[in-house]
Amino acid sequence: MRSDCHIHVRGDEKSEDILRAMERAKLDLICIISWPPAATLLELDVGKRPTDHQRMERTARMTAGDRERIRAFYWLDPTAPDAAEQVERAVGDFRFSGVKLIPDHWHIWEERFFPVYERIQKMNVPVLFHVGILWGNADSSRFCRPADCEVIQKFPGVRFALAHVGWPWTDECIAVADRFKTMARMKDGRDPELKKDVVWRNRNLHQREFEVDVQCKVDLTPGTPDVYRAEVLRTCYEVLGTDMLLFGTDSGGADDLTTIKAQQERDERIFREELGLSEGDIDRIMGTNVLKLFGKA
């Protein structure tokens, strides 16, 4: 199986064209992200300001051809007064599979957003958090630190992915993910080595029998320029193992997925030739792990 957990829509794609593009690109599942909320500051905005209802409706139409294979994430502005209701409508009425959040001059940990996280938890959908440098949203990168996502532990039913490996804060991103993984493994309690020595917690990292469902995932979407890529993937693998890592590309436009192949080939080469991963582990990262974001093994 091959998947891409991070594709932005242009806004005018048709479901049948998306499915055709997926066939051509040999992709079994993609996550598409709706057009941004009107309040978002984007340099490439070109004056498109659809209402929230239009954003939901248009993106939902794109998934209609196959909602198992095309998963839509609703880009939410949590500062909107009706943000929690938007989550309910997007998931309940328009069958979105997740929520996308980009901190745009607000902090992930602010208590005013807790009702939004509670509603996301109630609707049982994951969140894709932008973390790392931003190329839009004016001067908002400082609000996009991976460590800010630690607050989501207060909402244990919310699965979430940290996009872009948080670049340039990749170590911080990996540390946060490691924390969530270790918490989950401790709670699970099956790994005898972890019980003996939590500091050397990675001794059984690659033992499938001790694998647990971790609330946090790492979305490998660049972010990382090529010069960083191999060392970042290596660190992710050595600290986190393979079960939390999701392949993504940040492609723009869901009906032309031809550029994804080069990114797949680059990452697969690193996994196979530089890190020595098995084909099974490569298949998980490049394909099936995305299902875990939706609570499916």
Place this chain on the structure above:
Amino acid sequence: MRSDCHVHVRAECDARMVLAEMDRLKIDKVGLLGRGGASTPAQQRTSDDELSKMCSAARKRLLGFARIDPRLGGITDEIKRCREDLALAAIKMLPDHWAPCDDFMWPVYETIESMGMPILFHSGILWGNADSSRFCRPALYESVIHFPKLKIALAHIGWPWTDECIAVANRFVELARRENRKNPQVFIDCTPGTPRVYRKDAFRKALACCGAAVMLYGSDRSVPGDLSPSAERMESDAGLLHELGCTADEIDMVLGGNIDKLFEAD
């Protein structure tokens, strides 16, 4: 051409001696950073007057960076005086328990932008100013995106936050490319900062992500004093850049010509 964008003026100093030292070492231009440290507007004026007097000996070779505290009363008027009356080329700032994204900075940025002066910002760990390093994170300088004609250089490659510094510069390089601008707003001042063990890796990543066109050589040396270590480090950096595959032209840009881009209007 060889230049050093980061030389501190530590005490009153005869410009002729600095120029003689530069001639001896074949350094064509230096960015001279004023003494600053002013706690009153009068002290600020004294620092700026002194720097201007020094630079007046050869304004094309001694580029005066007025080191200011943006919180001082009347600072915008002083910035205008630095440019219009004192012919100083640029501004130097070091966030000392204030952040570059603070609202109070907006009129300061507006004034500096309107004067056509670039800013050399300290970024990275501080060895002075008590516990102020946290105010010197490279990402905090993204705020200059609101002032598109303003150019800045982030000193010390932001070490220990070199990746963050490179990411910020990379963002502005891409923005300039998209907007067809000759130069980006953000440059990387390669002044150490980086201990030797980090330097090659930081250069490799800066070159790959941002390119040689935005990297400036600097030494953090002081005058009055011996500038020989600047010339020695310049040679060392030239070697590193060569090892990393830079052409002779690219090496010349980093060690020399790029400093002029700070002053070019788009």
